[in-house]
Amino acid sequence: MGSFARLRDNAGVNPATTPATTAASEALFDRARAVTPGGVNSPVRAFTAVGGTPRFITSASGAWLTDADGNDYVDLICSWGPMLLGHAHPDVQAAVAGAVARGTSYGTPTEPEVELAEEIVARTPVERVRFVSSGTEATMSAIRLARGATGRDLVVKFAGCYHGHVDTLLAQAGSGVATLAVPGTSGVPASSAAETLVLPYNDREAVLAAFAAHGTRIACLITEAFPGNMGVVPPAPGFNAFLAETCRAHGALFISDEVMTGFRATEHGGWGLDGAIEGWVPDLMTFGKVMGGGFPAAAFGGRADLMSHLAPEGSVYQAGTLSGNPVATTAGLATLRLATPEVYAQLDATALTIRNAVTEHLQAASVPHTVQSAGTMFSVFFSGEPVRDFAEASQQDTAAYAAFFHSMLDQGVYLPPSAYEAWFVSAAHDERAISTIIDALPAAAVAAAAASALVDEGGR
Ligand SMILES: *Cc1c(COP(=O)(O)O)cnc(C)c1O
Numbered sequence: 001m002g003s004f005a006r007l008r009d010n011a012g013v014n015p016a017t018t019p020a021t022t023a024a025s026e027a028l029f030d031r032a033r034a035v036t037p038g039g040v041n042s043p044v045r046a047f048t049a050v051g052g053t054p055r056f057i058t059s060a061s062g063a064w065l066t067d068a069d070g071n072d073y074v075d076l077i078c079s080w081g082p083m084l085l086g087h088a089h090p091d092v093q094a095a096v097a098g099a100v101a102r103g104t105s106y107g108t109p110t111e112p113e114v115e116l117a118e119e120i121v122a123r124t125p126v127e128r129v130r131f132v133s134s135g136t137e138a139t140m141s142a143i144r145l146a147r148g149a150t151g152r153d154l155v156v157k158f159a160g161c162y163h164g165h166v167d168t169l170l171a172q173a174g175s176g177v178a179t180l181a182v183p184g185t186s187g188v189p190a191s192s193a194a195e196t197l198v199l200p201y202n203d204r205e206a207v208l209a210a211f212a213a214h215g216t217r218i219a220c221l222i223t224e225a226f227p228g229n230m231g232v233v234p235p236a237p238g239f240n241a242f243l244a245e246t247c248r249a250h251g252a253l254f255i256s257d258e259v260m261t262g263f264r265a266t267e268h269g270g271w272g273l274d275g276a277i278e279g280w281v282p283d284l285m286t287f288g289k290v291m292g293g294g295f296p297a298a299a300f301g302g303r304a305d306l307m308s309h310l311a312p313e314g315s316v317y318q319a320g321t322l323s324g325n326p327v328a329t330t331a332g333l334a335t336l337r338l339a340t341p342e343v344y345a346q347l348d349a350t351a352l353t354i355r356n357a358v359t360e361h362l363q364a365a366s367v368p369h370t371v372q373s374a375g376t377m378f379s380v381f382f383s384g385e386p387v388r389d390f391a392e393a394s395q396q397d398t399a400a401y402a403a404f405f406h407s408m409l410d411q412g413v414y415l416p417p418s419a420y421e422a423w424f425v426s427a428a429h430d431e432r433a434i435s436t437i438i439d440a441l442p443a444a445a446v447a448a449a450a451a452s453a454l455v456d457e458g459g460r
Contacts, residue, residue, distance in 0.1 A: 020410070024068035028056040044080070049418045050402040055409075060087035062428035065414055073414035074433045078424035080416075081260050081289040084347070085338055086428020092293055095334035099327045106326065113324040116333045117299075120291065123268055123336070124258075125281035126301030130310060131324035135259035135288030136164025138298040139222065141318045142284045143168060145300070146220035146253040148316035149309045154214055156221040156252075158201040160230035160390025163222055163257050163286075167192040172390065201227060201389040202236050207246055215250040220284075222255040225270025226374035228422040229260070230393040231381050234374050235274070244280045253306070259288035259298065260422070263336060265375030267344050273375055290339070293331030296322070343427045347376040350425045350434065354378075357438045365445035367400060367452060379422045382448070393420065403451030404444045411440035 032039035040046045040054065047054050055067040063086055065073045075087070085092065099112070117129045132138050143155055143166065157163065159172040167188045197214065199206040201223075211218065221243055227233045240256070247254040258269045262285075266272035275281060283306060288298035301307065309316045322328075355371045355378050362369045368384030381387050382397040382404070401419035408415050413436060415423065 020071040020412075021069050022053055022055065022067075022071075025056045026053050028068055029053050044416070044418060044421065047417045049398065050405045052406065052409075054417070055414065062086045062088070063426055063430065063433035071412070073409070073412050074429070074436045076413060076415050076423045076425065076437070078426050079289075079294060080421075081264055081424050082292060082294050083424075083426050084264060084290045085335060085343070086426040087294075089335075089338065089428070091338060092331055092334045096293075096295075096327060096331050099330040102326070104325075104327050105322060107321065110324065110326045110329070112326050112329040112333055116291070116297075116324075116329045116336070119333060119336050120287065120299060120301065123263065124271060124285060124287075124301070125275065126285050127304040128307035129287075129299045129301035130307065130318065131297060131299050131329065132318075132320055133296045133298065133322050133325070133328075134164065135257075135286065135298045136166055137320070138259060138286040138288055138300040139163040139169060139255075139257055140166040142255050142286050142300040142302075143220065143222065144318065145306065145309055145316050146255060146284065148314075149306055150219045150251065150253060152217055152219035152252070153195050154197060154218045155195060156197045156199060156207075156210055156218055158223055158227070158390075159198050160201055160233065160393060161222075161224045161227050161257070162229035163224070164259070168196050169222070171196045172198045200391065201230075201233060202239055203389065204239070204242060207243065211246055211250050211252075215252070218247075218250060218252040220253040220255050221247050222257055225256045225258045225261045226265055226273065226377070228374065228377055228379070230390050230420055231379040231387060231396075232372045232374050232377055232422050233387055233389065233393065234372060236388070238278075240274050241278050241280050244275075244282060247283070253283040255284045255286065256282035257286045259286050261374065261377065262287040263290040263339060264424075265377050267339065267341055270374060290335065291332045292328055293333075293335035295325070295328035295331045297325065297328035297332050344376060346427055347425055350429045351376050351378055353434055354423070354425065354437055357441055361441035361445040362448070364442070365449040367404075367445055367448045368397070376425065377422050382419055382452075396420075397452050400448040400452035404448035407444035407447035408437075408440050411436075411443065413437050413440050 029039050038046050045054055057065045058068050059066045063074055065075045120129050155168050163169040170185050170188055171193055197210050244254045261270035268276055284302035286300045308314055311317045358380055359371055370381045370386055382400045383395045387393050396419050398419050405415050
């Protein structure tokens with residue numbers, strides 16, 4: 001147990017006003033910055049948007065993270081989605097240990113790949129899948145396949161949707177791109193960006209206009225099934241069905257990016273919330289995060305006739321030295337097999353409890369906020385209006401969020417260090433973890449209100 005557990009057991013010590021020591025994380029961050037840009041290997045891990053030093057985590061178990069100074073935190077990032085069952089689940093650990101003992105990579109086909117592909121095909125409408133090592137590779141490959149299969153070049157995406165750091169897909173992306181408040185990124189050729197049409201999310205008129213103007217040149221439309229990279233912004237009822245139909249009418253492919261929502265939002269991913277009920281299927285889908293069980297594994301899949309355009313069956317080339325790695329696919333398979341309907345019901349209940357508590361305490365402190373959810377995923381916007389697209393997500397009071405974030409962190413709760421990210425719970429978030437979160441909310445809400453007032457009154 002780290003110092004938070006000890007602090008909390010010490011009568012008279014209020015963890016809200018007694019930030020833990022962070023000397024070891026600070027020393028590591030100094031060393032990291034000397035050898036790595038910004039000291040991190042993925043921008044969202046830095047505390048750019050909220051200030052301060054990211055905590056260097058040394059171990060994790062269940063719902064808890066322990067940092068280099070020995071502080072414990074309830075984890076509401078869950079590795080940005082993958083850790084559906086919590087950290088170091090004993091059955092996943094055992095399966096991984098068994099796989100490691102048999103050697104870690106062969107560069108040949110293996111049985112765990114077949115089993116994981118069968119599991120994904122059983123849970124989703126895809127008929128064939130191809131494994132890759134990251135969500136970025138999955139969307140990049142799906143786009144190449146769509147272009148190869150249609151013989152067209154243009155890609156339609158929505159502002160605020162993040163599909164990994166693929167050149168064509170970084171235009172007005174969410175997640176770290178939104179957090180850093182940059183419109184796109186440098187390093188992407190204008191010719192690449194010119195192949196991408198970026199539309200406002202949830203805007204049917206904009207979609208119809210784009211297809212009316214460019215329909216015969218559009219290879220595909222890609223969307224997050226239930227966007228979670230600008231905070232959680234659900235599609236308006238029927239919006240995904242409308243996208244699928246519009247693509248079909250114009251001979252373009254509909255790609256549903258389920259890297260975040262897959263096996264997370266529901267047992268059947270985001271598709272379980274609309275397509276499965278309404279009776280439509282995407283042409284292609286992408287998966288990652290949960291299906292890798294905490295290892296680098298991702299996939300794209302779709303109808304058998306489309307997937308047969310891929311090498312070695314077809315002419316669209318796609319490959320990977322570590323694709324379908326036996327350790328990663330074993331971890332993913334163990335995770336999915338343990339992710340039963342009961343687990344999703346429990347995640348739903350946990351998410352609801354936390355959402356309600358956040359609403360109650362932010363309301364009590366008069367902090368404008370909106371909580372939005374998609375299945376077991378949710379996020380808290382620090383603005384008083386419902387958020388339907390990226391422009392509305394950008395209206396948030398990020399100073400209020402930064403104050404809220406740091407108060408929670410000081411009280412032993414690790415939230416995403418950005419107002420533009422979903423909060424993730426796991427099946428290991430038990431009563432002790434949930435009550436730690438709830439106990440931290442009153443002081444964090446007061447801190448958010450104070451920071452928000454400072455902004456309103458022009459920096460009092
Ligand atoms: C995380 C994410 C990606 C990128 O996955 P990486 O494994 O980080 O490359 C793509 N699409 C969505 C919707 C994501 O949430």
